[in-house]
């Protein structure tokens with residue numbers, strides 16, 4: 001046995017001992033509850049499927065707000081059997097209009113993570129703007145170049161500069177897990193990966209120059225709008241809903257300076273607490289992969305008074321785990337019975 005595999009074996013044994021003695025909880029991650037014709041990032045789940053999933057969860061599981069999972073991870077006792085939390089990232093308006101009525105109907109709580117900069121914003125999130133820009137039929141420049149001052153993006157569309165309406169319709173249901181059927185999907189993938197790594201101070205001007213270069217006029221689609229301040233206030237008064245922070249600009253924290261990270265985490269919390277008139281305990285790292293935040297981010301999240309934070313690492317959380325790196329499971333379009341069986345096996349037997 002190598003030193004690495006010995007370490008792995010010790011880690012696994014320690015995890016299974018913690019699970020046996022202290023139990024485990026599953027935190028689920030959703031973004032949008034909406035039926036969408038085009039959903040390249042696979043962010044949406046239909047209200048019908050979500051309703052089935054929540055019905056199964058309310059029947060067989062102990063559903064709590066994620067803030068309660070953080071508290072359970074931080075105390076000596078056993079986590080109650082089959083504890084599950086339902087979370088929504090990004091603060092799309094459908095969290096209030098589609099998801100909350102379903103949570104109410106089944107009497108279970110949920111947590112909505114908000115980026116304060118998106119509240120009352122006239123613009124869609126940058127990934128939704130990219131979808132409009134790349135997939136609208138018409139003509140784009142044959143080469144797309146953006147210079148942020150610190151980084152340059154360049155992509156040649158060549159013959160795919162012109163996108164016919166029939167092609168746009170044919171590829172409307174394409175998503176990022178599938179091979180790109182045309183140059184427009186390749187452009188989307190490259191632009192998304194470029195924009196994702198930019199700190200907000202570079203990303204916003206990059207989007208402006210992209211729009212100037214392409215001449216594309218974006219609309220704010222009712223189906224893609226984010227919550228406004230009055231809607232956030234409504235959510236904050238809902239006894240089934242916990243609100244949490246998600247930075248001001250949906251920033252990839254690992255791409256930001258310490259000062260910028262503090263601003264994104266601290267000022268976001270302050271703005272949201274003023275808007276809601278309540279104290280926020282829960283945070284989720286934008287994009288949420290281990291490369292998307294740093295130990296500095298974790299320190300700042302803890303320092304501003306959050307009690308825990310969620311990642312997008314796909315796992316359950318085992319008793320006495322790190323409550324500032326809580327993994328979440330993405331159910332996507334899973335059938336309700338499959339989801340319930342998956343979670344029951346995971347939480348009851350650890351597999």
Ligand SMILES: [Zn+2]
Pocket residue numbers: 089090246250285286287
């Ligand atoms: Zn997010």
